[in-house]
Structures are given as C-alpha cells and as structure tokens.
Amino acid sequence: MSCFPSPSLSCQRQEQLQTLVQRLGLSSLSTKPALALVDEALTHSSAGLGFDNERLEFYGDAVLRLLAASLLHKHWPELSVGDLSRVRNQLVSNRELACLAQAIHLQPLIRMGSTAHHDPVAVTSILARSCEALLGALHQALRLSGGDGLVELYPWLETHWLPLAQELLDNPQHHHWKTALQKWSQAAHGCLPTYITEEVEPAHGHPQRFAAQVSVAGCLLGRGRGPSRRQAEQAAAAQALAGLQHRPVGPTDGAST
Numbered sequence: 652m653s654c655f656p657s658p659s660l661s662c663q664r665q666e667q668l669q670t671l672v673q674r675l676g677l678s679s680l681s682t683k684p685a686l687a688l689v690d691e692a693l694t695h696s697s698a699g700l701g702f703d704n705e706r707l708e709f710y711g712d713a714v715l716r717l718l719a720a721s722l723l724h725k726h727w728p729e730l731s732v733g734d735l736s737r738v739r740n741q742l743v744s745n746r747e748l749a750c751l752a753q754a755i756h757l758q759p760l761i762r763m764g765s766t767a768h769h770d771p772v773a774v775t776s777i778l779a780r781s782c783e784a785l786l787g788a789l790h791q792a793l794r795l796s797g798g799d800g801l802v803e804l805y806p807w808l809e810t811h812w813l814p815l816a817q818e819l820l821d822n823p824q825h826h827h828w829k830t831a832l833q834k835w836s837q838a839a840h841g842c843l844p845t846y847i848t849e850e851v852e853p854a855h856g857h858p859q860r861f862a863a864q865v866s867v868a869g870c871l872l873g874r875g876r877g878p879s880r881r882q883a884e885q886a887a888a889a890q891a892l893a894g895l896q897h898r899p900v901g902p903t904d905g906a907s908t
Contacts, residue, residue, distance in 0.1 A: 711787025
C-alpha cells in the first residue's frame with residue numbers, strides 16, 4: 652500500500668484506513684484526500700485532537716436515510732408511508748448502526764478518549780455516530796472523485812439491510828415490545844402495563860445494571876435485565892409477550908414470583 656506523508660496521518664493509520672475502504676469495495680478512495688475524510692469520520696471529540704466527526708455525522712445521517720428509503724422503495728414499493736417510516740427509522744437507529752459498525756470492524760479504528768473507551772454505553776453510541784460519519788465521509792469523497800456517491804454505497808448497505816428489513820416487516824413488534832404489550836394490555840384489560848424497575852448493579856455501563864418486572868391487571872408477566880431502565884423494561888415486555896403467545900392471561904391468573 653502506498654503511504655502519503657501527512658502531519659495528521661501516520662503511515663500505519665493510512666494503511667488501516669486503506670484496508671477499510673478496500674473491504675467496503677471502495678478501493679478508489681485509497682487517496683490522501685479521501686483517507687483524510689475517513690480519518691475525520693473516525694475521530695470522536697473525546698480524543699481531544701482539535702477536530703472531530705460531528706459535522707460528518709450530521710451529513711451522514713441524511714445519506715443513510717436516503718439510502719434506506721431507496722432500499723425500501725426498490726424492494727417494497729407497496730408499503731404504506733407509515734410502514735416505510737417505521738422500518739427506515741429502525742434501519743438507521745443507533746442500535747442498528749452500532750451493529751453495522753461492528754460488522755465492518757470499525758471499533759478498533761475509532762479514535763476516542765480513554766474514559767469513553769472504557770464505558771460500554773458510550774462506546775455503543777460512539778460506534779453508531781462514527782458509522783453515520785463514515786457514510787458522510789465516503790459520500791463526500793466519492794463525489795469529490797467524480798462518482799455519484801449513493802450508487803457506490805448502496806450495494807454493501809443493501810446486503811446488510813435486506814435481511815434486517817425483512818425481519819422488521821415480518822415481526823413489526825421487534826425491538827418495540829413495550830409498545831406491543833401496551834396495545835395488548837389496553838385491548839384486553841383496558842389498562843396500561845405496570846413496570847417496577849430498580850438498579851441492581853452500581854457499575855455504570857454494566858450490561859445488567861437494571862432489573863425490571865412488568866405486570867398487567869395485577870398479574871406478573873415478565874422480567875428483564877439491561878444496561879438502562881428502558882432496555883430492562885423492553886426485555887421484561889419481550890418476555891411477557893413471549894408468554895402471551897402460549898396462553899391467555901386474565902386478571903385472576905396466577906404468576907410465580
């Protein structure tokens with residue numbers, strides 16, 4: 652690999668970024684200006700280097716939404732606007748962007764401060780935002796080199812997104828278990844689910860920091876753990892819905908504790 656002398660990019664860093672763009676099928680971006688944009692996209696503000704990826708993140712958010720909309724329009728032209736918005740929002744959610752970042756082995760390339768590096772919750776957010784910024788950088792670099800930008804980025808995103816979009820369409824309540832349980836509770840009992848959530852692990856970022864349990868009409872239906880109150884409650888709602896698939900639950904049903 653060629654190495655371009657640069658005050659901000661070492662030869663090792665340039666080679667790492669060249670490997671990344673080649674892995675994405677974008678070998679044409681192995682140039683100094685393109686790699687400088689990619690480097691900026693993978694530099695978090697906590698690194699304290701005097702520049703960061705926030706502007707590219709803003710730009711990349713729009714690129715991702717347009718690409719997700721293109722995917723849905725191509726493969727599911729019959730979907731309603733409501734379903735299109737629901738699936739697109741999940742495709743570009745922090746959760747899925749963090750998964751995409753992990754799939755392309757982005758984390759070792761992201762420059763961040765030591766505090767953020769050792770905080771699992773912060774790392775997940777940084778992964779998602781860096782993925783957005785990377786898409787913004789790649790789009791800009793492709794445009795500057797005379798490309799279309801969207802045409803070149805679409806193929807590898809389509810490969811990642813197609814099975815996920817199909818799963819979200821087949822199972823609309825996926826990752827929306829609290830909403831699904833609330834709808835069931837209101838229809839079946841005319842009331843909302845009741846959650847009791849408490850911190851059980853004091854360490855910030857612990858994957859099971861919070862424990863939640865959910866009841867409907869006085870009946871305990873599910874328990875869950877997670878790194879945040881919201882995720883613990885989602886896990887409890889998911890367990891409740893899984894149980895409801897096997898038996899009807901009434902206000903006098905018993906539940907083990």
